[in-house]
Every structure is written in structure tokens, then in C-alpha cells.
Amino acid sequence: MGPLKGFKIIEIAGIGPGQFAGMLLADMGASVVRIERPVHDEPIFAAHARFNLMNRSRPAVAVNLKTAQGRQLVLDLCADADALFEGFRPGVMERLGLGPDACMQSNPKLVYGRMTGWGQQGPLAGTVGHDANFIGLAGVYGAIGEKNGDPVYPLNLVGDMGGGGAYLVIGLLAAMLEAAKSGAGQVVDAAMIDGAASQMTSIWGFRAAGEWRDERGNNILDGGAPFYTAYRTRDGLHMAVGPIENRFYRNLLDVLGLDDIDPARQHDRSQWPHVRRRLQAVFETRTRDEWCELLKDTQTCCTPILSMEEVAAHPHNARRGTFIDVDGITQPAPAPRFSRTAPEVGSAAGGVRKDLRQVLQDWGASIETLAKLRGEEQA
Numbered sequence: 001m002g003p004l005k006g007f008k009i010i011e012i013a014g015i016g017p018g019q020f021a022g023m024l025l026a027d028m029g030a031s032v033v034r035i036e037r038p039v040h041d042e043p044i045f046a047a048h049a050r051f052n053l054m055n056r057s058r059p060a061v062a063v064n065l066k067t068a069q070g071r072q073l074v075l076d077l078c079a080d081a082d083a084l085f086e087g088f089r090p091g092v093m094e095r096l097g098l099g100p101d102a103c104m105q106s107n108p109k110l111v112y113g114r115m116t117g118w119g120q121q122g123p124l125a126g127t128v129g130h131d132a133n134f135i136g137l138a139g140v141y142g143a144i145g146e147k148n149g150d151p152v153y154p155l156n157l158v159g160d161m162g163g164g165g166a167y168l169v170i171g172l173l174a175a176m177l178e179a180a181k182s183g184a185g186q187v188v189d190a191a192m193i194d195g196a197a198s199q200m201t202s203i204w205g206f207r208a209a210g211e212w213r214d215e216r217g218n219n220i221l222d223g224g225a226p227f228y229t230a231y232r233t234r235d236g237l238h239m240a241v242g243p244i245e246n247r248f249y250r251n252l253l254d255v256l257g258l259d260d261i262d263p264a265r266q267h268d269r270s271q272w273p274h275v276r277r278r279l280q281a282v283f284e285t286r287t288r289d290e291w292c293e294l295l296k297d298t299q300t301c302c303t304p305i306l307s308m309e310e311v312a313a314h315p316h317n318a319r320r321g322t323f324i325d326v327d328g329i330t331q332p333a334p335a336p337r338f339s340r341t342a343p344e345v346g347s348a349a350g351g352v353r354k355d356l357r358q359v360l361q362d363w364g365a366s367i368e369t370l371a372k373l374r375g376e377e378q379a
Contacts, residue, residue, distance in 0.1 A: 007031065
């Protein structure tokens, strides 16, 4: 049931990065209960709840946090939990009476995760924003795009999922490990702007060494290098070409018969426009699938660029089970993998559960909490 089996986590429901964090933790075996508001004034995900895939592997229950009963229920659950995380703007949970001090009062070992775009402090901490804003201010958005072109938005992967959800999970797990030793919980301030910036650490190293220009499409890892980019094929599809190491670059030139390109001058930027033109001209002579067959087992770091429609059927993905079917919906399998405590999708994504008491009993709420809940239901 995953390496986090036995850990109990409260998720104060949000969208995007918080959902992603909850999915990762639940897929890895943690008992996560998702506390939803009774009514969403501005639904972001308008489709049926079964398609909101990041809500998989854990139940959701409706709790009105603006009532004394709802607030007390969360506080009671905190006494039994290893961690709680929320994604409101700074100060909201405190105004609800559910800030870190209140939640940790009955459980000093509780880890309290806070997921925001700008962080808990700073001039922008209280302002609104989304992934594009956070990665823009972190220096990520401006670094991605074609030469002389506009910035290209990398989906909401760098800020929401990577810098937000994944870094929140890293922080929660680290704090939970530390709490097991010290007996004291703490607050984890996971800001998407910080996580997005952190992912750029290697690029900052290149820049300090004079190997990175603040110009889109002019560097090795931003599509500027002709040996690390995409090429269009005869059928209008694309191949990902990435032989950064010189030995693999030499292999590619040999397979393509490009003896007019000097592999020793791979990093000579003055040669890049010529090399790009030659490679593009060659790749346009065959279809993508023909190139896949020709380049198979050639050690050239070339692969097809697949659509979402194609990825699940690719032999490598199919063999590894990278994509799975849950409730008739194809979706990515849990990651990463573990040799002994394999993660799994505990349940399909769904809507709010009506059986609040049963959900909390399955989660592991204390007898006292369940008894109090029974009394409120009967009243």
C-alpha cells in the first residue's frame, strides 16, 4: 500500500498544487482525508468529478470551516494527524481559527504545510496570482521560448506542480521525519515562486560561468543548440534530438551521413546556424516513424515527440505501466516506484462523500472524535 502507509494527513482542499500534493501523498499510501468546502463559488474544474484526476486515492468530505462545529472537527482531527496542509492566502486559516498555533495545540508533533504562490511573507504575499505570474517573477517564464520570439508557457508544470505541489511534499516529508526525532512539528512554507526558482539552480550556475545568455533560444538547454532541439519530419511530426555528449553527437552525424559537419566543433556557436539547417533538411526527408526505425539502437539520443493520444501505447511506457486505466480513464501511474512498498491508486477520483463518519473512521479518527461527531449528527 505504499511507503507512507500508517501516516495520517489532513488536506484542506484547494486547486492545482495542493491537489497534486494530496495525490502524491495518497498514492504513496498515506491516509489522506480531503476537507472540501460545502459550496464552491467559482468552480475551476467544471467537468464531472471523476475527471478531476488529481483527487484520486483519497476521499473528500464537506466541512463548513466557518462554523464552530466545522472548525472544531478539524482541530479534533489534528490531534490524530501527522500533518495538515492548506493552500489559502496568508492569514485566511488564522481568521478561521485554524492557523498553526491552534492546530498544533493538541498535537505538538503536527507538521503544518502552507501552499501559496508568493509565500507567507514579502510585498506580494497577500496578492492574487497564478502559475504564470509566479514563474514569471522567478525568471523561468522569460527563459523559455524560441530565438527572437515571445516567452513560451510550459503548461503549469514548473510553478503549480513542480515548484508548488512537489516541493510541498518534499517539505512535509522532511518535517515529518524530523518530528519523529525531535518530537516537535513545524510550519512548512512552500511557495511556488521559491520552488520554481530552485528548479533553475543549474541554469544559474551556467550563467555565472558565462555559459548562459539572457536571450531565449540561444543556449544549450533552451533549444538554441542544434544538437538539443526538435526537428520536423516529412509527415509534419517531430523528433526530439538530444546528443549533448560528443560521442553521441558523432554517432548521429555518422548515421545521418553528415560528413560536412565537424563534430569537434560541436560547441562552436558560430557553427550552430549551419548545423541546424543541415539537420532540419535531413530530418525532412523521412517520416517520424521511419526515423524511429532508422535511429533505433544507434546511441544517438533521438526519440519521437509523441502526442498524449500516443504515449500510453508506446512499447516502453506500456512495458513499465507508466500509464494506467482507472475507472475507464487513462492517466499517469503513481511515481516514483519502490521495490518493496509499491504505491497504487487507492480509488478513482470522485465527488464529496456523504458518509462523513465512515470516512473519518477509516482515516483513523479517535474514538472521542467519532463519539462527538455522532452526538452532533443526532442533535
